[in-house]
Amino acid sequence: MSVVTDEIRATATELYHGDKVCQDKTKHLLTEVGLPNGLLPLEDIEECGYVKDTGFVWLKQKKKKEHKFEKVNRLASYANEVTAFVEKSKIKKLTGVKTKELMMWVNLSEIYVDDPPTGKITFKAPSGLYRTFPVSAFQIEEDQKLEVKEV
Template identity: 70%
Template structure:
């Protein structure tokens, strides 16, 4: 059963499309002082944020397994990832597992003790935890390209078109 109810959706900021969701998820991670490469989801179709409660969700077309090269760890992200966020912490995490030896283990919490140079800790529902350098989850972001000159033009039927000038 999904945690994303109609009531939650009605009071949330909701974004659609991979490019916009990628931008918004990185923005959220910066806002709560967590490393920007922590949620490397792909082909996202929707993401949402209920600011009042801190509840967030991200949906992608298919599950994705990512290897964090700096620490040599595999992490699997389900088609739907949900959590509650607050400064320096992600709680009630669902849809994220890490591989330890031969077993996939669910993660339930992620937090940073002393941002931005401290350690980032990952906890399981059973209380086991493991810490790594925050730098292992930072991704260098490409410089934003200069935006092209564009102009909005109202069509005959009231539709808005974006045209290059």
């Protein structure tokens, strides 16, 4: 069952449909609030929305996705629906995101950056467990494009 109701959609400052526009808007919002733009590497996003007054954000993708952050050797899982409240350098009340620690999946509830944009990023679980990494491990360079090999 979706957390995002028609009432929430009606209060959205921004509401978009389609993968390309949602990818762009997600990266832009993350950058705008001082978080690395590669933090939510979702695919086939169907809908994204933002309620500016409360900071509530949601992303809906066709199916859940796992992603390995190579620079820190960490696996993350993103549910069909990811929700959170964003503010300057912080994501709170995060739902739909897990990370693999040892051999079990741990829900994440908060992400924050100290001394953006070059500082450290911390991921917290509801249990109080946390991990800290360099912000650069989750940043995508905007000029990174797929290289076309000539034959």
